[in-house]
Amino acid sequence: MNKSILKHEIRSMKWMILLSILASLFLTIMFSTTLDSRYINIFSNGIYLNEALIQSVLRDINEMTLVIFTALSIIQIFMQFRSEKSQETGRFLKSLPVKKEEFFKIKLSTGLINLSLAFIVLAIGLIIVRANNMFWIKDIHSISYSSKAFIKADSAISLLKELGLIYLVVLSFYTFLFMVQYSFSNVVGGIVTGILVWLAPIFIVTSSMYTLDRLSFIGIYNSPLVVSLLNFGRWLLPWSYVLDRDYNVLPYETNSTQISIISSLGIKYTIALLLILINIIIAYKFNKSSKVENENKIIVFKSIRKIFIFGVTICSGLLVSTILHDIIMxxxxxxxxSILILLGGFIGYWISQKITKVGNI
Amino acid sequence: MIEVIGVSKVFGDFRVLDNIDIKIKKGAIHGIIGENGAGKTTLLQMMAGVYDVEEGKILIDGESVYENNKIKNKIGYVADRNQYFKDYKVSEMIDFYAGIYDGFSKEDFKEYNKIFKLDINKKIRQLSKGMQMRLSLMLNLSNRPEVLILDEPTSGLDAIVKKELLDILIDQVYDRDVTIVISSHHIGELEKICDEVTILNRGRVKFGSNIDEIKENVKKLQVIFKEDVKDRINKIDGIINIEKVGSVYYLITDNYGEELTTDLKNLGAELIENIGLTLEEIFIYTNKNIDRGEIDE
Structure with a gap:
């Protein structure tokens, strides 16, 4: 690795590294505070509910972790790409005796290492907090009707597995934005488009369903196809993986108690890992084909321009349908x-055409 | 040696360079002259490996430049506009270069800074345009390059520093056999230091050889005819501009030779006198969009 380029990347990331570690410490403190409040609650109210304590606190922390690290990924992408997207700096970097693969490798590594470092700090923090609280959690587990299930759900391994999933979901989002940056010449434009495209599949599936139902092509409530499509839809948005939980109901005399754990961890791990891999491979290909000559074009590659126009047209039509269905009602x-949906699609097509023409002399 | 062989460059529908052929010998100072938009910067950026060469070839020491680290390591490229990281200090930029170029010498930088006088603790964003140009020149000279590509290097420099720079460039060629490719709007400066020039016009090579050869071909002639030849003179080939002061014609030709002299004599020329042209005048006349049917009186 070229030392100067590595130093340059780390330099632009130093505030990011600090921010990520602060975020991890903040989440650790939140985890500790929430556990403390549960402990204090026992003194005032006694044990009135059997629950997996670590799991129930994690449920709240996980959502916060996902939101915070999603925001950090966006800021990180901005920090990493902002300087080299300026025309002069881009040309300067291109004139240096450093291959673009080298820039790519260093940029991606520093980005992944920063996020990984933050997650390692968070994991260590959570494990320490858990260990410090185990003296009273163990007592509760031991008097519980189904101790084994609670001990397993609150184990350090379960905690790390859930954190691992959030880590992979965050990385899949980060690598996706990273990949989009190589096909857009504008950093902010790339980030905004990246977020919208990330959300697009689930939007297209759900809005298509009620649009088709409204147009009487498919009966939404009685079609097995629709049900299976909607079922499939939950896999299209990795953000939802963390929120998607299974509830194991355990018998406890007359009451029942439950443990909620993130469901289908194996599949979710696999999809997230595949997404990361695909994003990196595509980003690498984009980087290899990128040229300084295309710096004026908003969307660098012709094929991506076509996909962009198609996507914007479809989503604009469906957006009109959503507004009519959910907002104006x-x-x-x-x-x-139907005419309004077509009009929405046409406006989307027209705007996307204009956008893709920017910079094409 | 730098070889530009049949190079064309197209941006969208616009052909910036069209079939350019240039050969630059090792240790030569080669000037690139052209109007704004003639394609000078694009050509220099292609030589520096910034732009890809899709049509034709650019070879330095027999190897193509684009994505070739070995060759790029031998090149110092000074762009026409500020290109460095704005939040870096000059000292950080020196370290950056030292880590990139194998031949970078901090000692050389210190020596050059005695002439260019830059505060190394200042941030790039705090430097004026001229100061940034000085920095770029110092960094690229300290690389100890074998090929130095300079795009408008004197813009923003004061007269004293400009003179110092031109002296340094000549020393580089003399001491280290550096090949220099330089573009400038100050054609007078190029005339002083260049061995050869290429005049670009709308992306094409208008003239390309050493300055003396160009001067040999492009001449200003003072001609007196026996009678008025207003209607016939513009039919002679090789005349690119005609001015008439009283009864004296001033002709600019890019094809001076016996044939032209004979044609003029056949037209009744009593006196044909050769007047010297500066490179700047040659550039102006050869780039003027001349309507040969009109005579300036």
Whole structure:
């Protein structure tokens, strides 16, 4: 690795590294505080509910972790790409005796290492906090009707498995934004488009369902196809993996108690890992084909421009359908409904055409 | 040796360079002259390996430049605009270069800084345009390059530093046999230091050889005819500009030779006198969009 380029990347990331570690410490403190409040609660209210304590606290922390690290990934992408996307700096870097693969390798590594470092700090923090609280959690586990299940759910391994999933989901989002940056010449434009594209599949599936239902192509409530498509839809947004939990109901005399754990961890791990791999491979290919000559074009590659136009057209039509269905909620004849969707699609097509033409002399 | 062989460059529908052929000998100072938009910067960026060469070839020591680290390590490239990281200090930029170029010498930088006088603790963003140009020149000279590509290097420099720079460039060629490719709007400066020049016009090579050869071909002639030849003179080939002061014609030709002299004599020329042209005048006349049917009186 070229030392100067590595130093340059680390230099632009130093505030990012600090911010990520602060975020990890903040989440650790939140985890500790929430556990403390549970402990204090026992003194005032006694043990009135059997629950996996670590798991239930993790449920709240996980959501916060996902949101915070998603925001950090966005900021990190901005910090990593902002300087080299300026025309002069881009040309300067290109004139140096350093291959673009080298820039790519260093940029990706520093980005992944920073996020990994933050997660390692968070994992260590959570493990320490858990260990410090085990003296009273163990007592609760030991008097529980189904101790074994609670001990297993609250184990350090379970905690690390859940954190591992969040880590992979965050990395899949980060590598996706990283990949999009190589096909957009504008950093912010790339980030915004990246986020929208990340959300697009689930939006397209759900909005297509009620649009088709409204247009009487598919009966949404009685079609097995629709049900299976909607079921499949939950895999299209990795963010939801962390929120998607299974509830194991355990018998406890007359009451019942439950342990909620993130479901289908294996599949989710596999999909997230595959996404990371695919994003990196595509980003590498984009980087290899990128040229300084394309710096004026908003979307660098011709094939991506076509996909962009197609995607924006479809999503604009479906957006109109969503607005009519969920926001305005007025009864209009199907023919007008269809015309409005087509109009939305046309406007999307027109705007995306204009955007893709920017910079094409 | 630098070889530019049949190079063309197209941006969208716009052909910036069209079939350029240039050969630059090792240790030569080669000037690139052209109007704004003639394609000078694009050509220099292609030589520096910034732009890909899709049509034709650019070879330095027999190897193509684009994505070739070995060759790029031998090149010092000074761009026409500020290109460095704005939040870096000059000293950090020196360290950056030292880590990139094998031949970078901090000692050389110190020596050059005695002439260019730059505060190394200042940030790039705090430097004026001229100061940034000085920095770029010092960094690229300290690389000890074998090929130095300079795009408008004198812009923003004061007269004293400009003179010092031109002296340094000549010393580089003399001491280390460096090949220099330089573009400038100050054609007078190029005339002083260049062995050869290429005049670009709308992406094509208008003239390309050593300055004396160009001067040999492009001449200003003072001609007196026996009678008025207003209607016939513009039919002679090789005349690119005609001016008439009283009864004296001033002709600019890019094809001076016996044939032209004979044609003029056949037209009734009584006196044909050769007047010297500066490189700047040659550039102006050869780039003027001349309507040969018109005579300036």
């Amino acid at each position: 007025i009864q209009i004849p199907t023919i007008i409904y």
